[in-house]
Amino acid sequence: MGLLKVVPRVGVVVPKLTIRDLLVLLEMLAELEGACASFAAKRMTAGERKALNAALIACEQAARSGNAKAYEKANAAFHAAIYSGARQIHGLRLRCAGYQRSRFELSGRLERSLEEHRVIVAAIEAGDADAARKAMIEHIAVGGRDFAELVSTLPRALDVGG
Numbered sequence: 001m002g003l004l005k006v007v008p009r010v011g012v013v014v015p016k017l018t019i020r021d022l023l024v025l026l027e028m029l030a031e032l033e034g035a036c037a038s039f040a041a042k043r044m045t046a047g048e049r050k051a052l053n054a055a056l057i058a059c060e061q062a063a064r065s066g067n068a069k070a071y072e073k074a075n076a077a078f079h080a081a082i083y084s085g086a087r088q089i090h091g092l093r094l095r096c097a098g099y100q101r102s103r104f105e106l107s108g109r110l111e112r113s114l115e116e117h118r119v120i121v122a123a124i125e126a127g128d129a130d131a132a133r134k135a136m137i138e139h140i141a142v143g144g145r146d147f148a149e150l151v152s153t154l155p156r157a158l159d160v161g162g
Helices: 019-043 046-065 070-083 087-103 109-125 129-140 144-153
Strands: 004-007 011-013
Touching: 004 087, 004 109, 004 129, 019 129, 046 109, 070 087, 087 109, 087 144, 109 129
Parallel strands: none
Antiparallel strands: 004 011
16 A cells, blocks of 8 residues: 555655655545545434534634644544544545644635535535535545645655656
């Protein structure tokens, strides 16, 4: 899966992602999370929907206070509530996480993310699988200004070859 690399006389290391590798992973993550949101709209129990709404409320509170760290934690709970049964997606999120850490510190990102969460929850609550999938893909998608801003914050040492 490319998560580890054996380097002679060094050992096992976690290789840095190239910009191209990160783009591919984030595109795949968007599609998988979209599928999870679609399934959530069809199959979430009342208890699971309650947990999803609690996660949304935690996102709202963190966004209201402008606390990026608290929002990052609440965001993780929000996404976990949507795809708790999909194990493979956890690995993709972990692989991309180090490259996405500062995204909530970008100007306006907390508010945009929160609004995207609200759209996802509304679609799930309505049982609209297609709208939930599309809203999640839009939320995770790597295109547009948020990805460009993310790339601009990456360390210069990041291997951009590929």
